[in-house]
Amino acid sequence: MSVLARWCARHRLVVLGVWAGAVVVLISLVVGLGSNFKTVADLPSSESAHAYTLLGTSAGSTETGRIVWHATGQAVDSAPVRDDVAGMLAKVASLPGVDAVASPYTAGDPSRLNTSQNTAYADVTVTDDVDVAQVRQAAQSIENDHLKVETGGQAFAPETKAGGIAEVVGILAALLVLLVMFRSAWAAALPIITGVVGVVASLLFVMVGSHVVDLSSESITMGSLIGLGVGIDYALFIVDRHRKALMAGASVTDAIGQAGNTSGRAVIFAGLTVIAALLAMFVGGMGVLTGMGQAAAVTVLFTVLAAITLLPALLSVLGPRVLSRRQRRLLSNSGAPAVSGPTSRRAHARRGPARRWAALVTRVPAPMAVLALVVLAALALPVLSMRVGEADASSDPAGSTSRQYYELMSPAFGGGIDATLLLVAETPDAGSARALDVLVTQLPSVPDVASVAVGATAGDGIQVVQVTPSSSSGAKATVDLVDHLRRDVIPAAEAGSHLQVSVGGQTATNIDIAHALMSKLPLYLVLVAGLGFLLLVLAFRSLLVPLVGAVSNLATILVGLGALTAIFQWGWASNLLGVGDGAPISYIVPIMVVGVMFGLSMDYQVFLVSRIREEWAHTRDNTRSIRVGVAETAKVIATAAVIMLCVFSSFGFSGQRIVSCIGIGLALAVVVDAFVVRMILVPALLRMIGDRVWAYPRWADRLTPHLAIEGPADKIDIPSDQVDAPPTDDLVGVAGHASAVADRR
Incomplete structure (x- = not known):
């Protein structure tokens, strides 16, 4: 080490030149090539990973965000509100990276509309190249004194940058x-x-x-x-x-x-x-x-x-x-x-x-x-x-976009609206299908389950059931719910049949x-x-x-x-x-x-x-x-x-x-x-x-x-x-x- 240190001291200009040249070369490469950072969605072997495999997707291949609006002084399903929202959703649907928009006014799904709280939301399916800021700007273009609009969910999670x-x-x-x-x-x-x-x-x-x-x-x-x-x-x-x-x-x-x-x-x-x-x-x-x-x-x-x-x-x-x-x-x-x-x-x-x-x-x-x-x-x-998991919008800083979104959504649709669990069921025969029906009827009585919805068939013998918890994704009650479903509720429903149910979704994945x-x-x-x-x-x-x-x-x-x-x-x-x-x-x-x-x-x-x-x-x-x-x-x-x-x-x-x-x-x-x-x-x-x-x-x-x-x-x-x-x-x-x-x- 003494030899190296002395050599660097005697040839100081050479050393300084090498470091300066290396930095210049690296800057040139970055300017020419840019960076290629990506979200690595490799999941450990787990039940949620198996659920994604059955669905033919992965944790990072599809993302859904939500646009929520709350009306004051007029009904959320009144004609003026419906017209303003329809125009806004059409504008959002035309943006690059937006695959689909499901409006509560046209989808015939009353679960997206809460008239008692004057709040409604639309699901927005996007690809990786969507401009979140552009979607947010389009969504909030209809805001006024009587209409509050926020974006949130997995796809629209705000990106914060370190440095400064x-x-x-x-x-x-x-x-x-x-x-x-x-x-x-x-x-x-x-x-x-x-x-x-x-x-x-x-x-x-x-x-x-x-x-x-x-x-x-x-x-x-x-x-x-x-x-x-x-x-x-x-x-x-x-x-x-x-x-x-x-x-x-x-x-x-x-x-x-x-x-x-x-x-x-x-x-x-x-x-x-x-x-x-x-x-x-x-x-x-x-x-x-x-x-x-x-x-x-x-x-x-x-x-x-x-x-x-x-x-x-x-x-x-x-x-x-x-x-x-x-x-x-x-x-x-x-x-x-x-x-x-x-x-x-x-x-x-x-x-x-x-x-x-x-x-x-x-x-x-x-x-x-x-x-x-x-x-x-x-x-x-x-x-x-110490409890290991992922923070959700309920714990984000007061006044932040994600926290305002949560404060609009949770009073009307519950704290677990963005913590939906996907129960991916394999039903190879009639007996397993009947066992799944029994499970669906039992799920609403499970503690911390807010709602249950049967989704469309995802493939040959593959059925998806959406379970929305009462608590947010970061709450201990939600973790306990997932454990209870996997350990007690689902095994009891599978007994005596060929039914196989895997609990997936972003919350279960985390x-x-x-x-x-x-x-x-x-x-x-x-x-x-x-x-x-x-x-x-x-x-x-x-x-x-x-x-x-x-x-x-x-x-x-x-x-x-x-x-x-x-x-x-x-x-x-x-x-x-x-x-x-x-x-x-x-x-x-x-x-x-x-x-x-x-x-x-x-x-x-x-x-x-x-x-x-x-x-x-x-x-x-x-x-x-x-x-x-x-x-x-x-x-x-x-x-x-x-x-x-x-x-x-x-x-x-x-x-x-x-x-x-x-x-x-x-x-x-x-x-x-x-x-x-x-x-x-x-x-x-x-x-x-x-x-x-x-x-x-x-x-x-x-x-x-x-x-x-x-x-x-x-x-x-x-x-x-x-x-x-x-x-x-x-x-x-x-x-x-x-x-x-x-x-x-």
């Missing part, structure tokens, strides 16, 4: 944090520039790749969310190490080489763990989720490449300007490393908050560990009530997808935890350290899931974030949070424990090693976590419920991981275990390859009265005394 002021504010907040830490505008800007360039290049690459791999448009949002956070953090670690080397007296090129050989190695290791966790999402068995994981993995790969190639080139261009004015002045005046003597170091150590905190944790490890576990348990507790993914979540957790354990074994040649890391990573993941359960399912802050009322957590969210948070937790674990391990290798004093490791990494870990908080939480205001869930869940989990898990729980547990934590069986030592994450380190001899004493420079602060000595040597 919230993400810009997040990046600016991260820049402010870096300014406070580095006191240098150039040093603060470097992680932002590196992270943004890596993310932009990766997203352009993903857009071109969408012509080859099936990807959904949400992959762009997921990639930018994850890439910005990890990209800025990775660059931060390298810039911080580079500055320490400069302050220790190294030349610019040597400092770049040292940073690449230490933090650069850690960045590669951390990035590969994140990529592995994202690619492991294939266990979910869904193309849309696998595609998101692949796109996010590509983004992380680009940010790692930017950190180990583009950043050294930029550091070489800036030279000593990466230091603050005070630091440059100290170097120029003294002509020596800006590290003061023992007296100054001891004075600074006495007032160093990180040193005092490290001493406290190692002095009373058991109470600190109990405190951390209590906090983690309290934050993770809501996960026990329930089946959620069940399929959640049933695989334990496997995914075991997979990522096992992967983390093995990687940490390779890194630290210990069994107990990886075990502590794996368990603590799982604790952080549970905290993230618990936080988003309270915020978005219980609705504690979902309205403040602009995504509406409490609703079930989308089935995509837990998998994404588990994968990403595993990688981020590994980052901080590696950064902390590698410094502890380095000190242990030199002193064989476990307590001192933990104290030094915590004191010297606390500032960088805390800064990195605050940056992650700024970037991830900015996506919480995107207006998209799924993106907001992932962003806020990751933001809170990262903060808890840094300040509770890494700064309290892990060091307390390592202190309680004692020297045994570094034990490693001889047979395993012979079989395990040697992996130096932080590169080869020279032995550091620090007098006992200077343990944990950092340099006096206010920027370097509590981090890096021992590493600075090593760099100087």
